[in-house]
Amino acid sequence: MIARSILLLSWGLLVSAQSKSRAFFVFSDSLFNNGNYNFLATTARADAPPYGIDYPTHRPTGLFSNGLNIPDIISEQIGSEPTLPYLSPELKGNKLLIGANFASAGIGILNDTGFQFVS
Template identity: 45%
Template structure:
């Protein structure tokens, strides 16, 4: 099963057919927080070097246009939006060309190179997760002004929310900058990041969100940068990094269980990225 199909299957099953803990069979909008995996162009509108608005980015997008997506074409979240019967491309919140009526069906607040840890965002001058949540609060107010409080509340409650974030906290922060390694052991830093992810979900809940997907980390020890930095086995996956990703994912799953137990009327699911990308790395020919 491809990574895209896996995402679609998990989200559609949990959210479109949920009958017990969230509104059944109805998704009003698809709302996204995170990093470059889900940034549909917000970094185009902020002063940062972390941009994807030039070739070869976007070479397979409609018209071959680099939109600010860190991809050759659409992102997985674009395909998921389309699968929910929503727009086939998810707007970036900071793009002034979109109206609130267009944003009402879905929006990405994500920012490439950001992380759960504010220090990660500061390193490349991108949008921290806390600011993304502030934009979401602003978005909610804009919806209320445009559509009335009742309709806006319905959109917010029946939307699906995805958080895809965390890899940069290790790659661009912990294993690059000197600050966090002095303050935390690797295991402690994992716990710190998971606590931030849980807090962000709670903040979104208090703003009206009810249906969440929290994405785990990929095997980031197999990313090109990690392979390059692997001085013990040049060119190979860094298994120390992968072990941290697995530890993060295990603790995030515990946080998901806690959120489902603590918050009334919420449905939170864990989205497994690790096993899917591990299979792609191990069996690349199966994926073309």
């Protein structure tokens, strides 16, 4: 019964996501980061090979992965454009209505987490 309820809930969310446009906001760590560090003065960078080798453009994008990440795939599945990094100067107007990605490499719950990345 529980599995059936979860399946129905998942199906309902999928149908709902496909029928209505909604903003998609991402809060996470480096697994979901889509280039926020491209806009910061930091040593934590993903803008050189081998990053991006499996991305559609085959070029580094700032993602801490070599291809699409989960938010990219979710955006594709709901028929939306990929979310932009929250620090991107392009994130304004209608682009903000799509959503934003606040994910950050080295993120943690403590104030000093990730301090080694900031110069």
